[in-house]
Amino acid sequence: MNYSSEPVAEDHVDQAESAPSSDAAAAFAGDMGQLALETRRALVQLLLGPSVDGHRQSKLWLVLLRDEAILRSRLHDLFLDLVVDREQKVAFTRQVVADNIDAPVLLRRAALTFLESALVLFLRQRLTHADAQGERAVVSKTEVVEHLRVFERDKNVDHARFERQMENALEKAKKLSLLHKLRGGDERFEISPTLKLLFPAEEIQALAHSYTAIAQAGGQPSEGTLDAASTSASHEGLATSPGVDDGDEEVLE
Structure with missing residues (x-):
């Protein structure tokens, strides 16, 4: 995995472009900021979260790579670290x-329900399989529903409620940018490579055993959710900025 939370070497950064400039043109009345406008946009997107996607935000990605040192410095001022994966083009x-x-x-956790955690696990497994085949990780809504339905309790009589829970799980994954809708009439989504950074293979294997046992036992655990400290909700990449809804983030380009 080619990602790092360490500062880049000086020869990888154009210091003339990335360093704050007191001569920078003001972006608004009374502006005392020292960063170039495009660098500020990259910083804002990092704070909005959940990530900067180099495949979908190519301009911001190039700015982030160019100005990584100063962006990392500004984030450190806020007690935040910057994780950059050049191979997957995500930060x-x-x-x-x-x-x-x-x-x-500064960051808050995006708590996940049992079904939401089950969906994240399913997506991570599909991503691993697609990588092994050298293919894009694409999944349909039908496949998601079929997978989550195995977690419906055997004696459940409120099927409408379970349908809503499955729909909410799918919406949560979209809001956290774990799924990106593909163009076209059918509901198909590409799985974000960010999941690779959030869930190491060994952790996925352990979590998969737990969920398989639950499914074989006839559905969800009695309390309906898993402890966020032991599931996907505890991961840094599922954290969001305070004051920003868990998924209605403004995506900058």
Whole structure:
């Protein structure tokens, strides 16, 4: 995996372009910012989250690579770290963890229900399979529904409620940018490569065993959800900025 949360070497950054400039033209009245306008846009998208996607936001991606050092510096001022995967062309922020300081927490967790966690696991497995075949990771709504339906309790009588729960799980994945709708009349989605960074293969294997056992036992656990501390909700990449809805983020280009 070719990703890093470490500062890039100086020879990989154009210092003349990435360094703050006191001569930069003001973007608005009273503007005291020192970053170029496009660099500010990249910083805002990182803060909005959940990620900068180089395949879908090519202009921002190039700015992020060019100005990675200064963006990392500005994020460190907010106790945030920058994770960049050049191979997958994706970048996101995560909360800095330091034992020697009591750092304020800027990002909030995107809590997932049991079905939402089951969907994330399914998508991660499909992504692994697609990579092994050298194919794009594409999934249809029908496939998602068929997979989630195995978690319906055997004696469930409120089928309409379960249908809503499945629909909500799909919407949550879309809002977190884990799924990107493909153009066309049918409901097909491409799975975001960000999931590779959030879920290592060994963690996926362990979680898959748990969900398989639950499905074989006849549906969801009695409480209907899993502890967020032990499932996908605990991962940095599913964290969102305060004051921003879990999925209605403005995507900048």
